[in-house]
Amino acid sequence: MPLLFELTGIRFAYPGRPPVLNGLSLRLDEGERIALAGPNGAGKSTLLHIMVGLLRPQAGTVVAFGVPRRNEREFHEVRRRAGLVFQDPDDQLFCPTVAEDIAFGPLNLGRSRAEVLEIVDRTLARLDLSHLRDRVTHKLSGGEKRLVSLATVLAMEPDVLLLDEPGNGLDEETRGRLVRILNDLPHALVVISHDARFRRAVTSHQYRLRDGRIGPSETHVAGGAVEP
C-alpha cells in the first residue's frame, strides 16, 4: 500500500521573504494520525496548503496517493481525496445556508440531487448538527462555523483529513464532542493544534515544526509522556 503523502526536501518562501519551510520532509501512512505543533508563524498552515497544492514549493517533491504532484491537474485529485479544514471557517463557508454549504462539494463532484440531500442529512446527523441545517451560515457562532466547516469536508468523503486548529474557539464540552467525532472517523489525520491535550486525544504521533523542518515533539525525544 503506497504512503498517502510523502514530502521530501520541501523549501517554500513567500515572495520577498525568507524561507518558511527549508528542507522539510514528512510521511503519512494509511490510517496514520499525526499532530503538528510549533510556534506561531512556523509554517504549519503553509505546509497543509502545500500538501493539497494551494501553494507550490520552490524545491522538493510532493508525492500524494502514490503519484508525484506538480501541476494543477495533478493536485485536483489530491484536493478531492484530502479534505483540508482551514484555520479560519470564513475561508471555508461561502453559501447562504448550512445545508447549501455542505451540498456544494458533493454537487461539484457530480452527485445527484437526491444523493446530495441524503449526504447533507447524514453528515449533519453524524456531527450532531442537524439543528443547524437551515441556518444562515454567516450568522452561526464561531464554534458552530468550525464544526460546519468539518461537515463540508466530510461530505466530500475524503480519504485523509487535514485539520488546521480544529479545536480553536470551542468550549470544553464541544471540544470533547469533536474529540469523540474525530476518534470515531476511520480517516488518516494531520492535525495542527497548539493544545497538547487535544493533540494527544486525537493522534498517535506528535511532531514539531521549527526552523523550517519537522522533528519529533520534544517530549517524545525526552521520552516523557507529559507535555507542558
Ligand SMILES: Nc1ncnc2c1ncn2[C@@H]1O[C@H](COP(=O)(O)OP(=O)(O)OP(=O)(O)O)[C@@H](O)[C@H]1O
Ligand atoms: N500570503 C502570505 N504572504 C506573506 N507571508 C505569509 C503569507 N501567509 C503566511 N505568511 C507568513 O508565513 C509564516 C508562516 O505562516 P503560517 O500561517 O504557515 O504559520 P503557522 O505555523 O500556521 O502559524 P500559527 O500557529 O500562528 O497559525 C508567517 O510568518 C506568516 O506571517
